[in-house]
Amino acid sequence: MYTIRTASLCYDFKNLRNLMAKASPPRSGDYLAGVAAVSHLERVAAQWVLADVPLKQFLTEALVPYEQDEVTRLIIDGHDRVAFAPISHLTVGDFRNWLLSERASTESLTAIAPGLTPEMVAAVSKIMRIQDLILVAKKCRVITRFRGTIGLANRLSTRLQPNHPTDNPAGVAASVLDGLLYGCGDAVIGINPVSDNLQATTRLLHLLNDVIERYQIPTQSCVLAHVTTTLQAMAQGTPVDLVFQSIAGTQKANDSFGINLALLQEAHLAALELKRGSIGDNCMYFETGQGSELSANAHEGLDQQTCEARAYAVARQFKPLLVNTVVGFIGPEYLYDGKQIIRAGLEDHFCGKLLGLPMGCDVCYTNHAEADQDDMDMLLTQFAVAGGTFIMGVPGADDVMLNYQSTSFHDALYLRQVLGLRPAPEFEQWLQTHQIFDAANQLAAQRSIPALFKPALDKLNGYCDEHA
Amino acid sequence: MNTPEQVTTTPDPWHTLSQFTPARIALGRAGMSQPTRASLDFQLAHALARDAVNIPLDFAGLAQALAAQGHQSLTLPTQADNQRLYLQRPDLGRLLGAAAQGILQDTATIKADAVVVVADGLSSKAIAHHAPAFLKLLLPELCAKGYALPPICLVKHGRVAIGDAIAGHFAARLCVVLIGERPGLSSPDSMGIYFTYQARAGVSTDADRNCISNIHDNGLSYAQALAKLLYLIDESERVRFSGVNLKDGTTEAGLENQPPERCFLLG
Numbered sequence: 001m002y003t004i005r006t007a008s009l010c011y012d013f014k015n016l017r018n019l020m021a022k023a024s025p026p027r028s029g030d031y032l033a034g035v036a037a038v039s040h041l042e043r044v045a046a047q048w049v050l051a052d053v054p055l056k057q058f059l060t061e062a063l064v065p066y067e068q069d070e071v072t073r074l075i076i077d078g079h080d081r082v083a084f085a086p087i088s089h090l091t092v093g094d095f096r097n098w099l100l101s102e103r104a105s106t107e108s109l110t111a112i113a114p115g116l117t118p119e120m121v122a123a124v125s126k127i128m129r130i131q132d133l134i135l136v137a138k139k140c141r142v143i144t145r146f147r148g149t150i151g152l153a154n155r156l157s158t159r160l161q162p163n164h165p166t167d168n169p170a171g172v173a174a175s176v177l178d179g180l181l182y183g184c185g186d187a188v189i190g191i192n193p194v195s196d197n198l199q200a201t202t203r204l205l206h207l208l209n210d211v212i213e214r215y216q217i218p219t220q221s222c223v224l225a226h227v228t229t230t231l232q233a234m235a236q237g238t239p240v241d242l243v244f245q246s247i248a249g250t251q252k253a254n255d256s257f258g259i260n261l262a263l264l265q266e267a268h269l270a271a272l273e274l275k276r277g278s279i280g281d282n283c284m285y286f287e288t289g290q291g292s293e294l295s296a297n298a299h300e301g302l303d304q305q306t307c308e309a310r311a312y313a314v315a316r317q318f319k320p321l322l323v324n325t326v327v328g329f330i331g332p333e334y335l336y337d338g339k340q341i342i343r344a345g346l347e348d349h350f351c352g353k354l355l356g357l358p359m360g361c362d363v364c365y366t367n368h369a370e371a372d373q374d375d376m377d378m379l380l381t382q383f384a385v386a387g388g389t390f391i392m393g394v395p396g397a398d399d400v401m402l403n404y405q406s407t408s409f410h411d412a413l414y415l416r417q418v419l420g421l422r423p424a425p426e427f428e429q430w431l432q433t434h435q436i437f438d439a440a441n442q443l444a445a446q447r448s449i450p451a452l453f454k455p456a457l458d459k460l461n462g463y464c465d466e467h468a
Numbered sequence: 469m470n471t472p473e474q475v476t477t478t479p480d481p482w483h484t485l486s487q488f489t490p491a492r493i494a495l496g497r498a499g500m501s502q503p504t505r506a507s508l509d510f511q512l513a514h515a516l517a518r519d520a521v522n523i524p525l526d527f528a529g530l531a532q533a534l535a536a537q538g539h540q541s542l543t544l545p546t547q548a549d550n551q552r553l554y555l556q557r558p559d560l561g562r563l564l565g566a567a568a569q570g571i572l573q574d575t576a577t578i579k580a581d582a583v584v585v586v587a588d589g590l591s592s593k594a595i596a597h598h599a600p601a602f603l604k605l606l607l608p609e610l611c612a613k614g615y616a617l618p619p620i621c622l623v624k625h626g627r628v629a630i631g632d633a634i635a636g637h638f639a640a641r642l643c644v645v646l647i648g649e650r651p652g653l654s655s656p657d658s659m660g661i662y663f664t665y666q667a668r669a670g671v672s673t674d675a676d677r678n679c680i681s682n683i684h685d686n687g688l689s690y691a692q693a694l695a696k697l698l699y700l701i702d703e704s705e706r707v708r709f710s711g712v713n714l715k716d717g718t719t720e721a722g723l724e725n726q727p728p729e730r731c732f733l734l735g
Contacts, residue, residue, distance in 0.1 A: 170489075178493035211733050229715070398654060
């Protein structure tokens with residue numbers, strides 16, 4: 001069925017799963033899994049065959065068996081045939097043409113999203129170049145709300161990530177203030193705690209809640225503990241805005257994370273019940289990343305990009321405020337160098353947006369990857385051109401707890417300058433009211449500490465002077 | 469950079485906050501971008517970290533340091549024969565090499581309650597700097613509990629899950645893996661500890677492990693890490709499992725006792 005004769009060679013791709021993997025642009029994780037094409041020709045042959053596969057085929061040939069995987073069941077049972085109807089006659093190759101055409105408007109892309117499965121969008125992404133991924137993603141619009149409006153046109157939000165190596169409250173607060181004074185934090189102020197400890201999580205949640213309330217900041221907080229820890233925190237009455245969880249695209253991988261759909265559902269309902277959003281109720285924050293299934297030895301023979309797209313099916317079930325692909329965090333055994341990281345970040349953004357998710361990207365790398373700041377600037381810029389929803393804001397791009405390099409507060413300001421991107425409107429208002437940003441959304445020209453934070457810093461300086 | 473940087477940049481008047489965190493805060497700006505000094509600082513740290521990834525651990529030196537503390541050790545290579553392969557093939561770093569299996573055969577009769585594994589991981593500096601000192605605190609505690617321990621297993625090019633194979637070999641109930649964490653710019657020598665109850669190769673998953681990370685000079689202290697680990701060990705002995713459902717219930721006395729004014733934003 002999946003056969004091609006090309007350049008005097010015959011390729012017979014046994015099944016759709018195998019075909020998808022062979023058609024994937026090269027990346028180290030697929031070689032590690034032993035599913036990648038062994039030559040350039042085999043890869044392109046697979047792409048030719050994949051282009052002729054009808055989109056409908058993905059509804060009948062499950063890549064992971066329906067009986068053994070709850071993510072597959074979620075995808076198949078949740079498929080919206082009415083939304084799918086306008087494109088149901090297309091092949092993968094035709095679908096690419098359709099996406100690039102004027103027929104794919106913001107409205108029509110929004111309308112077909114529930115009719116798309118992760119495998120369909122993963123398939124089409126494999127035959128798209130970077131400019132295709134950018135062009136189509138840019139046409140998608142996904143808007144979510146909690147205390148601010150995330151995802152409007154010509155806006156870029158930021159997650160303030162004030163991690164500290166020992167979860168020290170003053171240390172966290174120092175990075176929070178640094179970020180706020182650089183205009184960062186409208187997507188979320190989100191801390192990765194050092195250890196999954198209910199007491200530490202609770203203390204950090206109270207700290208962020210108190211800061212947000214005291215300074216009337218139109219944003220939301222999150223402590224990125226395991227969902228079971230956050231459930232315990234909610235049960236104790238701790239102020240939880242967003243429930244966080246890392247998710248993956250196979251049931252086995254989610255098992256290894258200690259989660260399943262029922263547990264996520266329980267947490268989602270518990271967070272909804274708190275009714276803490278002032279203008280909306282998107283109250284989940286998910287993180288993903290290519291390679292996490294293979295890393296858990298749970299990729300089920302799939303390529304890592306298809307696994308990643310399937311994780312978005314899990315995400316969209318719970319109407320998240322934010323989804324973040326932490327693209328370069330996992331390391332060189334999955335994405336070897338800057339080239340692989342850049343393409344993966346743009347694929348993830350494209351697939352997520354097409355499926356209707358508010359996609360952010362942690363533009364990042366580790367010190368054992370073949371990547372550097374120049375590579376990150378390329379992804380950062382391309383992601384913003386593609387209409388990416390949010391990026392991270394880490395002091396100086398150096399996360400001193402998680403030991404990797406992300407994007408800095410300055411990086412967001414670079415994008416605001418070159419692309420004219422504004423923060424979420426509610427946060428923009430707050431920044432301008434307190435004279436952190438000027439009317440053009442640039443940092444105020446002559447630097448003095450805004451009146452809002454002056455008392456706290458003065459008191460601190462006084463305290464230091466007294467004890468000098 | 470002969471001109472004082474203040475002339476060409478805008479400084480941030482909140483340097484005082486740097487007393488609370490090693491994070492790169494209050495960097496100032498050139499236009500909206502990082503000033504030259506901050507930018508080159510970052511590049512310098514990245515260069516150090518990149519170089520650190522590839523420095524091999526001195527296993528003989530580590531074995532000697534442990535011998536000086538009165539502890540025997542075995543050095544066990546994994547199937548990742550070299551550093552490049554190790555970085556690209558984590559699966560091989562979870563499997564004992566042929567030489568390691570030969571070494572372990574000679575120890576087949578040793579009875580064990582707990583195994584202590586030390587793996588180079590992604591930072592040999594972390595293990596060189598912190599493993600001997602931490603083991604000096606940990607091993608007497610384990611002995612005081614009456615646990616039978618085989619020699620300390622030093623693993624070359626090892627990943628976390630290599631502990632499963634070693635715990636399985638000794639039929640040990642408790643598995644403690646000390647491993648070099650991926651180096652950060654500010655902490656090229658951060659050590660992590662992974663604890664697993666009933667660790668077994670092919671059975672244990674990441675959800676079965678408890679992790680204590682960020683052990684270095686500006687991170688978690690040896691005493692804090694030890695308290696957490698001993699808590700996890702005792703709790704796991706009680707409930708007979710480890711992992712995401714075994715919560716770290718230790719209180720951090722140092723943080724609890726902080727005066728409220730330390731949190732300056734809410735003071």
